[in-house]
Amino acid sequence: MTFQDRYTLAYKTYPYEKSPDQDLPAPVRHPVVIVGGGPIGMALALDLGLKGVGVLVLDDHEGIGMGSRAVCYAKRTLEIADRLGCAGPMVEKGVVWSLGKVFHRNEKIYEFNLLPEEGHKMPAFINLQQPYLEMNILDRVHAARAEGAPIQVRGKNRVDAVADKGDHVEITVMTPDGQYTVQADYLVACDGANSGVRAMLGMSFEGEVFKDSFLIADVRMKADFPTERWFWFDPPSGSGASQLLHKQPDDVWRIDFQIGWGANRTEELKEANVRRRVAQMIGEDVEFDLVWSSIYTFQCKRMAEFHRGRVIFAGDAAHQVSPFGARGANSGLQDTDNLAWKLKLILDGTAPAEPLLKSYDAERIHGADENIRNSTRATDFITPKSEISALFRDAVLTLAAKHDFARPLVNSGRLSVPCTYDGSPLNGPDTLADGPERTRPGSPCPDVPLEGGYLLDRLGDARGAQFQILAIDTEAPARFTAHGLDCDVMRLSAADSEMLRARYLGAAPGAVYLIRPDQHVAARWAGWDESAVAAALGRAIGKEG
């Protein structure tokens, strides 16, 4: 059986090695098997491994794919990476831009300066080539493994069949040395948009296919070029609905050309043609090297359910969005953030499986729908679907050139903001009268600078599935135990932190927050109430309600 690589590797990081599992007479059982070692599979493996959950990653390639796909990672993604201990090198390498320019046909209609909110450890977003992101996660996997985290990664291990046997999953794996079988308590399919596991189980993946294609080119400028984001509606070249240029590290700029559904791939990808488009955009006299180019189409689809029995889906396998607003990897990482602590509690026997997995479906489907809605709206603005829609779009752009009030209507993709799990079955009460909207139950905790660091440094759990209690200017015990979970209590005062007050108290004099291991708010109250906190904790791990 020969292996055909479907893509070229940027880094061969996990070359095939025969595993002892392959020669054993009976299949080896692993707590969690992950299919796919893309950014999502690896981040999940890291999160689980740090929690002490034995995890095996199977990938049909031997490393990180060539070519940069994702470019833009939002703050929440960096916060998740920081909880896992790998945000540092990303932020260091990543590019932050703040000046954006919007063009319509021949003219620049306006520019804007992003002024990110203050008081966060992580920037609002960074631009970074996807192979670097994956490399950083993988480096952290290696470091964690050296410290004893039970993570295994096997390259050229292709999953060919999956069967849910009720009390475990049986997985048929093909390798250069032939086939073998492994078992898993839970299988997580992170095998990308064309998920084979999804097809094997005959599960649906529905939505909209956009009849459009994009030519992307990464170019390295030979001289200085501004670190700005340029977005063109109806570029003057007349060959496409939009163009986008933004900066990545290493003096590389990413350019996306929307070139229409009927575009001839082979013609468009010829170097001379790519160069012609790039020159038209950045100016004939700017010298550049073409680093990489490719053509892709996209769709906005999601599965009807993100898990069935013991098989769970995360990342592009579960949902796919258009690239406007850079949401694919960002939302996939939120899947892993949501899932890792739940699997840990289930495997430890601390929490019931089905309610917690159902909550993963509910919360992440909510997130996927939000992302699909946002990227569909951006797509509709950039590529209007009807005459009247085009009329309004042009009216917005005409007004935006002259009037500030129209600029918020211009939609060239909205930055991915973290999902608030409104209506989640895990959410407990919100009895903090006049508490801030942004920290209602379901919200990811916003960061706040504290003495000697940041709040998020102290919230959430990478090494286990600990819940925490945050008591701000109110009484609370030093520790709290219920439902087999030991929660530590962090006491803070807003007396000398306006940001803490604005983000967590609002008009209230004090507050108690119950915070999940993924840094989301489970419930909040005006003061300490032991039985209420115990009930909310039970609910947050799927035990009641």
Added chain:
Amino acid sequence: MGTLNTSRNLAAPDDVYDLLIHAHEGKTKAESDAFNARLILILMNHVGDRDAIAEALALAEV
């Protein structure tokens, strides 16, 4: 419901109507359509209230 003012609200209805019709004089159909689109966006911003706009949209269905 009830955010949208649907009671008589124009002190000089003939004047205002006249302004609207005059604004379109000398415009081609395409120019008028684009003008109307801009006008709707400007008024929408003035209203500034999602619910009122949603009610207005429903009302416009006739």
